[in-house]
Amino acid sequence: MKKANYKIVSVSLILCFVISLTLLGSKVITMTNESGQSQLSNTVQIGNDYEEYKDIQTMKKDAGMVFQGTVLKVNKPVKLVEFYISNDKSRPYYAAYTISDIQVEKAIKGKLYPGDIVQIKQLGGFIDDTTWNSQDEPLLTEGTQGVFFTDPYKVNEEYPPSVLMFEQGIFKINDGIIKPNKLQTNLTINTKSNESSNGLTSVKIDDFTSALENLND
Amino acid sequence: MRRQKITGYSRLFFIVEYMKFDSGLTSDYRTATSNAISALNSKNISPVNYYTKLDSANNVYQTLSLGTNKYGQYSSYNTGSDPNHTATRFDITYCKMYCEGFNKTYKTPQSTGVHELGHAAGLDDLSSGSCIMNTQRNRESIYTPKTDDVNGVNASW
Numbered sequence: 001m002k003k004a005n006y007k008i009v010s011v012s013l014i015l016c017f018v019i020s021l022t023l024l025g026s027k028v029i030t031m032t033n034e035s036g037q038s039q040l041s042n043t044v045q046i047g048n049d050y051e052e053y054k055d056i057q058t059m060k061k062d063a064g065m066v067f068q069g070t071v072l073k074v075n076k077p078v079k080l081v082e083f084y085i086s087n088d089k090s091r092p093y094y095a096a097y098t099i100s101d102i103q104v105e106k107a108i109k110g111k112l113y114p115g116d117i118v119q120i121k122q123l124g125g126f127i128d129d130t131t132w133n134s135q136d137e138p139l140l141t142e143g144t145q146g147v148f149f150t151d152p153y154k155v156n157e158e159y160p161p162s163v164l165m166f167e168q169g170i171f172k173i174n175d176g177i178i179k180p181n182k183l184q185t186n187l188t189i190n191t192k193s194n195e196s197s198n199g200l201t202s203v204k205i206d207d208f209t210s211a212l213e214n215l216n217d
Numbered sequence: 218m219r220r221q222k223i224t225g226y227s228r229l230f231f232i233v234e235y236m237k238f239d240s241g242l243t244s245d246y247r248t249a250t251s252n253a254i255s256a257l258n259s260k261n262i263s264p265v266n267y268y269t270k271l272d273s274a275n276n277v278y279q280t281l282s283l284g285t286n287k288y289g290q291y292s293s294y295n296t297g298s299d300p301n302h303t304a305t306r307f308d309i310t311y312c313k314m315y316c317e318g319f320n321k322t323y324k325t326p327q328s329t330g331v332h333e334l335g336h337a338a339g340l341d342d343l344s345s346g347s348c349i350m351n352t353q354r355n356r357e358s359i360y361t362p363k364t365d366d367v368n369g370v371n372a373s374w
Contacts (some may be wrong), residue, residue, distance in 0.1 A: 042295065047342060049289040049332045052317075052351055062285055083280040083310065086241025092276070095292075119227075135342070151285050162284055182344070 004078035004157055014216075032195030035167075042130040044121055046095070050136070056189045059151040063164050067118065068209055071144040073101040078124025081155055096132035098125040100140045102148060108212050110150075119160035120150060147171040147209065149176070151209055156189045162179070171208065178203050189215075230267050234337050235273035236309070245280050245313050246326055250289045253330030256361040257338070265370060274306040275337075282314040287317070288356070289329040293338040309333040321357065328360035336365055339373040 051109065053059045062067055082095040104116040112118065125135040132146035148171035163169040168183035180187070180200040187200045189211055224236040240245050291342040293307040307343055309330070332350045343351045348365040 041274060045293045045295065047291045047333075047336050048352075049288050049291075049329045050282065051286045051288070052344070053286070083283055085239060085278050085280060087281045088241060091241075093280075093308075153283075153284050165286060169226050 004033075014086070015089040019103050025069070034045065044130060044132045046132065046134045046136075048134075048136055048166075050165065051170055052183055053165055053187065056187050056212065059149055059187070060109060060163060060212060060215050061108060061217055062152070063149040063169070064109040064148065064161055065111065065112060065118065065150040066105045066212065067112050068147045068205070069102040069104045069145070070179070071140050071142050071146075072103050074140060074142050075099045075101070077127045080121070080126060080159055082123070084095075084156055095123055095132070096125045096127045097121040098139050106209055108147070109217055118148075118150075120148065121160045121162055123162075134166070137163065138167060140170070145173040147173070152183075167198070173205050176205050178205055178208050185212060227228060227289040233272040233273070234265060234267045234334070236267070236275040236307075236342070237271055237273040238276055239276055239278045240307050242277055242279055245323065246316075249316075249323060250309075250322035252327045253334055256331055257334055258296070260362045260367050264310075267337075268333060271283070276308045277311075278308060279311040279313060281312070283310065283312045287312050287315060288325070289333050291333040293336070295342070307337055309337075318366045324360040327331065328354070328356035331360060331362060335362070335370070338370045340369050 053062075056127045060075050077096045079094045080097045081092040085093055086089040099119050099121045102118050102120060104114055104118055105194050107113060107116075118120075120140075122139050124132050124137065124139050126132075136200050147170075149164040150160070151164040151169070154161060166183070167181055171178045171180070171184065179202045185199050185201075187201075189200055189208075238250065240371075242250075251269070256264055290310045291307060292310075294305050311326055311329060316329055328349065331354055331367055332352075335350050340350050341370070344353055345351055345357065348354070348361060348363040348369075349361070350366055350369070351359075
């Protein structure tokens with residue numbers, strides 16, 4: 001009899017605990033920082049409804065700048081205006097951006113020259129105890145080589161440009177070869193080492209930039 | 218169907234997602250969002266239900282542009298170490314530059330509204346398939362949740 005009572009009490013306690021958790025609706029887990037202090041981890045996740053490009057010619061036409069370069073420095077994140085609510089300049093909507101300095105090695109579109117440093121901004125980074133994360137745009141790292149397409153749209157002319165269409169606008173180079181990412185495999189372009197019109201496959205960087213230069217802006 | 222995040226206010230076994238229209242939201246985007254809410258609620262996406270409420274912390278905005286080829290944005294604010302399951306609030310923003318224009322009707326912003334609310338229900342973007350979460354969909358023909366979307370939400374709860 002006593003055993004049965006203990007069982008009922010135990011089951012009731014477990015049930016109460018589970019229901020309390022459900023009612024709370026969210027679980028908050030504390031983390032410990034380097035100084036040993038307990039802190040909450042805040043995250044802002046950003047996702048977009050967007051339309052990928054189908055061909056590189058349109059990408060080049062839409063891009064503000066196209067160039068081959070190397071990421072020299074990834075700067076500390078800053079808060080910038082992402083947009084103005086209802087286009088009202090008194091109602092800015094802020095987001096964290098990470099700005100990278102990229103040294104130009106070959107200019108394909110835009111008033112650029114080899115050796116120039118171009119800054120581009122990407123949504124994301126850690127600032128004010130909050131991690132901002134764009135699901136569509138992994139942040140660049142120092143030393144990354146690639147061909148970069150920039151978005152001509154700017155909410156503020158003083159800001160660096162964003163990348164055109166997230167990671168579709170960065171063709172990363174490894175050992176002289178461009179291996180397309182998931183957003184780039186459907187793009188069509190004809191180069192010496194990529195004659196297929198079914199989509200982009202691995203291609204030599206020189207062939208890729210030559211083909212880009214031959215496309216009309 | 219990839220699952221993304223779970224937001225909202227839990228009431229035992231169902232979730233209520235409240236949101237409010239920003240004061241600057243024009244009537245066409247209010248209608249698009251109301252249609253998107255009706256489309257989602259009518260699909261028996263258990264246990265998620267959407268409503269508008271004047272004092273909600275979740276906002277629906279519009280702006281001129283978010284960048285080239287971008288129709289809308291979903292931003293979720295999370296507290297806790299597990300950002301996929303601890304959203305405290307969210308914002309949805311329509312981009313007028315791409316939601317409006319040649320050959321586009323009310324269906325395009327509605328499609329974007331349903332897509333962004335799909336994020337709030339826990340769905341991630343897809344790049345193929347006849348579903349609202351496919352970013353490459355024809356927004357004039359896909360503007361309500363499809364079977365894949367419904368299955369995705371139900372599977373995530």
